[in-house]
Amino acid sequence: MPLWVEFDWLRQAVLNDPVLQQVIRRVGPANEPMGPYTVVNGNLIHKGRLVLPKGSNLVQKILGECHTTPSGGHSGGLRTLKRVAGNFYWVGMKADVLKMVAECDICQRQKYQATKPSGLLQPLPIPELVWEDVSLDFIVGLPKSRGFDVIMVVVDRLSKYSHFILHKHPFNAKGVAENFIKEIVRLHGVPRQPPVLTNFVLGETKVAAVGLELSDRDEVLRHLKYNLQRAQNSMTKYANGRRKNMKFQVGDLVGSMAYKLQIPKGSKIHHVFHVSLIKWAVGAGHALQEIPRGLDADFIMGFEPHKVLSTRIKRMGTNDKLEVLISWKDKATEEATWEDAKEREAQFPHFTLEDKANLKGEGIVRVLEDHPKPNVKFVYTRRHKNPV
Template sequence: PLLRKNVLVFFDDILVYSKDWETHLVHLGEVLEEGVAVDPGKVISVLHWPQPKNVKGVRGFLGLTGYYRKFIRDYGKLARPLTDLTKKDGFKWGEKAQQAFDELKRKLTSAPVLALPDFTKSFVIECDASGGGIGAILMQDKKPIAYFSKALGVRNLTKSAYEKELMAVVLAVQHWRPYLLGRKFLVSTDQKSLKQLLQQRIVTAEQQNWTAKLLGYDFEIVYKQGKLNKGADALSRIHEGGEINAMSSQLIWLQEEQVKAENKEDEKLQKIMTEVQQDSEAWPGYEYKNGVLLYEGRLVLSQKSLLIPTMLEEFHSTPNGGHSGFYKTYRRIAANVYWIGMKGTIQEFVRKCDICQRQKYMATSPGGLLQPLPVPNQIWEDISMDFITGLPKSKGFEAIFVVVDRLSKYSHFIPLKHPYTAKSIAEVFCKEIVKLHGIPLSIVSDRDPIFSSSFWKELFKLQGTKLKMSTAYHPESDGQTEVVNRCLETYLRCFIADQPRTWVSWVHWAEYWFNTTFHSTTEKTPFEIVYGRPPPLLSRWVQGETRVEAVQRDLLDRDEALRQLKSQLLRAQEKMKSQADKRRTDRSFICGEWVFVKLRAHRQQSVVTRINAKLAARYYGPYPIVEKIGAVAYKLKLPEGSRVHPVFHVSLLKKAVGKYHEEEELPELLEEPIDVFEPEAVLATR
């Protein structure tokens, strides 16, 4: 009756106009006296809303009802079965969803009236917190004006009941700040300890943080038992997400006609389309709409569709796809289209991607089970050697030559001066090692240029010594010397960290310490194994004491010690292998297979020169396998000019998936290429 007389309505704006102030107050009272309520004429269509058939339909219904959620108490709780349907792969319409659907339609058409605020009267806030959320009601004269609820995050779920109740008070006051600032109001809570909030001593930083947000407000906290605070308690138990402003659009495929034509040629899809048109429940998930077959709302393609390779390239190999792994690529494609067997197709495409094979790390355990070297029969028959370099110059010395007996673990640490050559190292070896222990039968070393030189090889070949070198980029083959190096470096750091240039004066003490230290592997000291007696003590037990031992007894004890030593070493190797193999996989290849090679960061320039090591390829190749060396190493056919040993440990190899029948050239150099020279003639020899 008031419309166009003293009231105009434009969308959600209401204009009340009058001739004078007194009349205007009367007109305002007439408009607002019944409060704010839902217009039944506007929501009558909700009663005739059809049952949603998919996620899109559920979201549309929730979008409409959510607009009126402030009129419906416990809206979040009522709508929970429907919101659960919008989760990934969660659309399964059941009895609970139907009940929630019907209840929301009923609630919306019978929504309560919210009172309008009267700023001449005081406000009351009823607050409560439960295990999963907080809630509050703004009231006046025991009539609700507005509702507020909020779900607690993971971090806040672990807080105490007191902290949750305090949070409910603070957030409610902040939410209704325009109503409360500048006037006194009451806060009703069922947390009795909050009644003395403003008088008690604040102890924790959490309390200080929340209490500081209440400064400037004039309020009083009153205690109300939980059973009398039902409104706020119910709201606190609503798991209410944030409001969603959703826009929907229809995906238009430019190749729709092509898809239709391809699907008609597919016998299986043609059968599905025919049966779905006759019975929509014949093939769950499928629907035939506007001449197009859909599966869960996605366009269905034929397995032989020419669009599939394009889709794979677009969603995997482009910057948008980012060369993601199988699952991420699958999720991207599955959000748009569907075809029968799409998981297998995508998995095979990603597995054969050449760029992914070259650039990505292997997520599996390292390949190749541990292969310990055989235990030697006698001491100083089998030794291992290595260098410790990068030391500061000390009395002219800059490196340490480390020689270790593989059976007794007895070691020699020999300082060296730069530059040292294969010839000079051979002289040092004969002077310091051979004179004490004789010529060894085998030597294990890494691929240092000294040990791989023709001079070194020829020298020991003539003496009957076999050289055993670790495979390329796999120092674990020479792991014993690596351990000794770490022990020596640690010893020196402990004593000369403040004066590193004095290390040469401590090397002989380090050697004595290492050789007289008990080893858990052998259960003896290296000194005792080599000499058959405990190491001499620096101070005697009793001054003037002497010992007399029988020679035969000494020899028997020595032989027994060697026998026990070999037994201990074998047990230690078995234990080491068992532990190491837990973190490894048994990986093998056959001759003729093509593999990618992983090069260590400090060695990758041997095959290809790179400007930036961080962004360089992780794997190079592929290259064919020409020979199997031992149990866990393979020899590859590398490109001409490669400055790297062609034998690699299996952990550095990755099988090349795809068609690689022709040997590819070395990756293009990023800097100056490596020149390969071929001699024309030998002019002289000496």
């Protein structure tokens, strides 16, 4: 029969506790129940649960067993309290359990907060002039047309006038800059330094048509700014209704929604974080961890393709996508991964997939001649239906 080896120590701790000793004396040698308390086999019981001294080391062991072990599973405060209260009781048990769960370092690091995200919406300022501030984005993954499969979209943030510029994949910063100068700067000047548009003054020109055009232009700009401001106010009100404003007293504030943090020396990550990525650390038992592997050195891609082992056609909706099984240089064959053929060809232009792959067969998965075929043990066959 299993025995709890700490029973003797627990009895001695109860006897040394003045509050519990007073309860035992009230129960008396006749073992008459005093409210919820009774004495069973020399142990003080509270409603069928073993009573522990409040400040004993056994309380911390039980809290750890019911919360941090695999059976505890780092459950929430109420679930951990229910697990503890099933067998044990001490004065202030609920407060101790909730405090321990709130200060758990693993829970704070790994669990998300089921609350509104931090950080209010910060809309960009409305430009004063056309082509003073532009946005740029790319539409990729298009079917090729005359060799082009990418569209660069440049939009003036004030007038919403747009340019759609053709590109070929892969493209680099030099090609984007050349097309930007050719199609945007040539027509509208350099952003942040656009042609100056002075406000029209009545009587400035003697040509009535020119005066009317300039007056209409100024009126259009006023309407644009007014409507953009209304849209920003509406979006800000709607977005901030689902967010909360979080302020931290310690640390340097960068802008209005970012903070500069003290991070371990030697790390290669930026030390400024948005307020939505920061939360208060409860308790004082937070040990600084070592820098994760990969963040203590320069970010250099350590993967280089070595050989194509196989190919396959993967159905993505109504389209077929070619994937290749690539073994990487200085990596084991077991670490070979399936990669998109077009993406790898764009990322490693000097590694020609067609030259590396000696394919045979016309099936969905093509196997290389020098690659051993898998040992097939079981083959699925459809069961024939009995004729009616």
